Amino acid sequence: MSSTAPRSVGLIGWGAIGRVVGGALAAGEIPGAELVCVVDNRPLGDSVPAPQRTLEQALESCDLIVEAAGQGVVREWGTTILASGTDLLVASTGALTDERLAKELLNAGPGRVYFTGGAVGGLDLLQAARAMGPLDDVHLTTTKLPSTLEQPWMDEELLGRMRSATGPVEVMAGTARDVPVKFPKSTNVAASVALAVGDSDAVRVSVVADPAARHTSHVVEASGAHGSYRFEVRHLPDTANPATSQVVPYAVLRSLAALAGRTGQIL
C-alpha cells in the first residue's frame, strides 16, 4: 500500500476558531494533517504550537492554508494562495458572495478552494436537492445576542433598539448577497447556504438580535419541486468571542479530516 505525505497546514487566524483548530492539529488529532505554521496580525510569541510566519513564508512550506481570520483575508490573499499551488479551506464564506472574487478564485489555481459548513448544517442535502432542480424558496433566520450583531454602519435608533430590547428584534432582512457584507463576522452561514443552493440572491435572510439568546440559532427552510427541507441548529457561543459558535472549529477540523483523507477513517 502506498503512503502519501501528510498535508502541511498553515493556519491564518489565532482566535476563537484558530486556537482550537491549531491545538488539535498540533496534538496530532487529524490523521494526515500537520500544523506547519500560524499567521496572525498580532505577535503570538510562545503561545502557539507552531512558528508564526507571514503568509508569504507560509506559502513556501504549506500545501493547505486554513483561513480562520476574516473575509478580508480571502479577498486579499485568496488568489495568491491558489496561484502558488496551495489549497485553501475557507471559513469566512461571506467573501464568496462577491461574484467577481468568486470567479477570480475559480479561475485561479492550481490550488483548489474548499469551504467548511461551519455553524450551519444540511448543506450536503441542499446541494443534492438543488441538483434535481432549483430550490425556489430558501430562507435563513439567524438569531444571536444583540452585542454580537452591532455594526459600525448602524444608526443610533437601531443600536438603541438592540440595546434596550427585551425580546427578539429583526435587525436586517435581505439576501445572502447583502447580509454577510453587513455583518462580516456574524453571518457567514448565509453565504454557506447560498453556496449550497447555488444562488446568493435566492436565499432570503433574517438577522435577529435576542437578548435571551443563550444559544445562537440558525434555521434554514427551503422548498422546491421535489420536496421541502428544514434544519435548525442551536449552538453555545464561544465564551471569548460570542459572535462565533463553539462548534465552528470542530466543523473546520471535520473538513480538514476529509481533505487529509487517510485510510482508517470513515468520513
Ligand SMILES: NC(=O)C1=CN([C@@H]2O[C@H](COP(=O)(O)OP(=O)(O)OC[C@H]3O[C@@H](n4cnc5c(N)ncnc54)[C@H](OP(=O)(O)O)[C@@H]3O)[C@@H](O)[C@H]2O)C=CC1
Ligand atoms: N462559516 C461559519 O459558520 C463561520 C465563519 N466565521 C468566520 O471566521 C472568522 C474567524 O472567526 P473567529 O476565530 O471567531 O474570529 P476571532 O476574531 O476570534 O479571530 C480571528 C483572528 O484572525 C486575526 N486576523 C484577522 N485578519 C487578519 C489578517 N488579515 N491577517 C492575519 N490575521 C488576521 C485576528 O487578529 P485581529 O483581531 O488583530 O484582527 C484574530 O486574531 C470570522 O471573522 C468569520 O468571518 C466565524 C464563525 C462561523
Ligand SMILES: O=C([O-])CC(=O)C(=O)O
Ligand atoms: O458561529 C456562528 O454561529 C455563525 C457565524 O458567526 C457566522 O456565520 O459568521
